[in-house]
Amino acid sequence: xxxxxxxxxxPPADGPPAGGTPPPGGQSAxxxxxxxxxxRLFYAIGYGIIAWFVIHVVFLLAVxxxxxxxxxxxxxxxxxxxxxxxxxxxxxxxxxITFVRDEQPFPLGPFPKHx
Numbered sequence: 001x002x003x004x005x006x007x008x009x010x011p012p013a014d015g016p017p018a019g020g021t022p023p024p025g026g027q028s029a030x031x032x033x034x035x036x037x038x039x040r041l042f043y044a045i046g047y048g049i050i051a052w053f054v055i056h057v058v059f060l061l062a063v064x065x066x067x068x069x070x071x072x073x074x075x076x077x078x079x080x081x082x083x084x085x086x087x088x089x090x091x092x093x094x095x096x097i098t099f100v101r102d103e104q105p106f107p108l109g110p111f112p113k114h115x
Contacts, residue, residue, distance in 0.1 A: 044097045047105065051093040058086050088112040 061083050068076045089112050092105040103109055 043104065043108075047093045047097055051090055051097070054086060054090050054093065058083060058090065061086070085112055 061079060065075055065079055065083070068079065089106065092101070092103075092109075092112060095101040096103070096105055106112070
């Protein structure tokens with residue numbers, strides 16, 4: 001690149017100065033930061049919508065479990081296990097959204113299994 005008015009050349013912003021010598025102190029410019037993770041942002045928005053739906057399902061199942069306890073005097077073990085898996089899935093969704101983990105949850109990753 002050249003400046004038409006002065007006839008001098010302009011060095012690139014991230015390269016060494018015009019003489020080809022490093023900056024004073026012998027240190028090079030700091031490395032640039034990684035690019036913005038736009039794809040992860042879109043995944044996080046999608047997983048946030050799924051998490052919003054899952055939390056409402058968990059609350060609905062909690063109300064159903066209260067009704068089962070009121071009628072039978074004890075909770076339903078299958079419903080309890082299903083709620084546990086849903087809560088674990090909700091944790092995986094929120095962990096991905098908040099950068100706690102990098103593995104993508106279901107539907108792009110495996111659905112959580114609880115032993």
